[in-house]
Amino acid sequence: MNERYESYTTDKKDDKKKVVFLLIGNYVYDARVKKEIDTLLKDKYEVYLITNWQKEIVMSNYDSKIKIFLIKPPFKGKYISNYLISFAKYIIYLIKSLYYVYKISPDIVHCHDFPTLIISMFLGRKIKIIYDSHELFSELDYIPKLLRKVVSYLEKRILCNKVDLLITTDEFRLKYLLDKYKCYNKKSIYLYNAPYYREIELKENLVKNKxxxxxxxxxxxxxxxxxxxxxxxxxxxxxxxxxxxxxxxxxxxxxxxxxxxxxxxxxxxxxxxxxxxxxxxxxxxxxxxxxxxxxxxxxxxxxxxxxxxxxxxxxxxxxxxxxxxxxxxxxxxxxxxxxxxxxxxxxxxxxxxxxxxxxxxxxxxxxxxxxKIFCWDNESKKLLDAYSGLFNNLFKNI
CATH class of the missing domain: 3.40.50.2000 (Glycogen Phosphorylase B;)
Incomplete structure (x- = not known):
């Protein structure tokens, strides 16, 4: 973890609810995660991000409202592509992330994709769990078939027993997950990864009549x-x-x-x-x-x-x-x-x-x-409604 992020306090501030985002991937280029964080920061949430170490974050001056915990990889160099080393790095990420989650003591843990969802197995029921499925991990072709079966088994158990809210990218992937795991009563929404609304002038684009x-x-x-x-x-x-x-x-x-x-x-x-x-x-x-x-x-x-x-x-x-x-x-x-x-x-x-x-x-x-319809300005309202629904009985399936 980069030392400059250790100074963030985890004391409760006002009545804001604490949210931990768990991510393995490049946050700098992940527009979906950044928009979700931006939406929550503008509302009544205090957001922490636990992710893998990224040079772009260390070298940049990111919004201080985001409390970022970076987990450094334990191995470098020629061994970086070794499967055993990759698995060891993943286990270390899980262990360190779990430690930081307990340190922060959040109200909500928002897991992005299956690899981070494993952490929810070790959390108490007082913490609300959100599973944000960007990809269908049990259907990725670069994952060996046996491992895909393991992913499917664990995903079903965690989704049915631990997850309080399922989020995915569209209605087709949402239907697939609900059908596959027979969890039709699960609180769930889909959020299109649309950009913020921009006003565009309608004009013809002609370059040499091409x-x-x-x-x-x-x-x-x-x-x-x-x-x-x-x-x-x-x-x-x-x-x-x-x-x-x-x-x-x-x-x-x-x-x-x-x-x-x-x-x-x-x-x-x-x-x-x-x-x-x-x-x-x-x-x-x-x-x-x-x-x-x-x-x-x-x-x-x-x-x-x-x-x-x-x-x-x-x-x-x-x-x-x-x-x-x-x-x-x-x-x-x-x-x-x-x-x-x-x-x-x-x-x-x-x-x-x-x-x-x-x-x-x-x-x-x-x-x-x-x-004007399919923009993040509208999609973000669905996210906030779903978050609010985690803490009251007014949740409605969108």
Missing amino acids: FLIVYFGALQPNRYLEEIILSGKYLDPLKYKITLLGPSSKEYRDKLEMLIYNNGLENIVNIEKPLPYESLLDRIKTEDISLIFYGKKTLNNFLCSPNKLFESIMMGLPVIVSDNPILKKFVSSYSIGVVVEDVNPYNIAMAIIKMSKMDIMKLKSNCIQLG
Whole structure:
């Protein structure tokens, strides 16, 4: 733990309720966790964050209202990828987190994803437990099957017996969890990871009379990026421009750039350097449409709930999407784009051409109006209502 965070007092202040957020991951880039903390800080809650050690937090001047406890990794260097070492680091995180939870003595412990939920097994019933499931951990393909069965068993026991409130990303994942574990009476809500509301001016985006297409987000394998690039073979470079925008490993970025070069697509497809979140949203609003594709190989991917859907909507960008449930629902219900059932280069190109012939300004207007509804300003009210419901009999399932 970094010493500068040890000085935070854990004495009760006024009548504020203490909340501990447990997180394993990069808090600096976790928009969902940051928005939830921001919402609680503006209300009647005193918030503590216990997370793994992160250089970005140590080097930055974060809001002093957040009491941050950073747990340093016990091992470094060449052993960092060893499974046994990783497991040892995880156990140390659990032990130290449990110690800090007892030291803080909170009213609520808010567990983000399954790895932190284990701590709730060692807490008394006076502490309210919230399970905030960002991912379906028992359905992650990179976890061995045997371990997934263990996760499923523990998740069911803890969810049914210890958790006071279940939160997840959308109605489809919520239904899946309630159906899987037969815990239909569990207090539960879903919170879309939508950005704060922004007022966007409706205007046509024309650069040399080209139709501008953007994919933004992490540039990683299995995101259909190769298919997006190769869709350029079926598009007129004088009429269309595709931009890939987001962080990536150098190796994978080089692979994508080589694919562009080998297929002679430099005039239609380009890759831009990643941008900070706030700059990113301002950048994408200059485009015409956004591409959002997810696979179906695992249930976790199939039941995706991508941030970029709500970010595209907020910035007035119509979308071309794969037929995953949440994506298909928004496009079909609110007329904001086109669904591609079989994601391949030709079908992507045909969908782009189809969109370019539609009334794009009407689609943009639909997105802008939708952004007034699906924004964090509204989602945060659901979070506060659910928190209040933990301490009275007025809780209502949302």
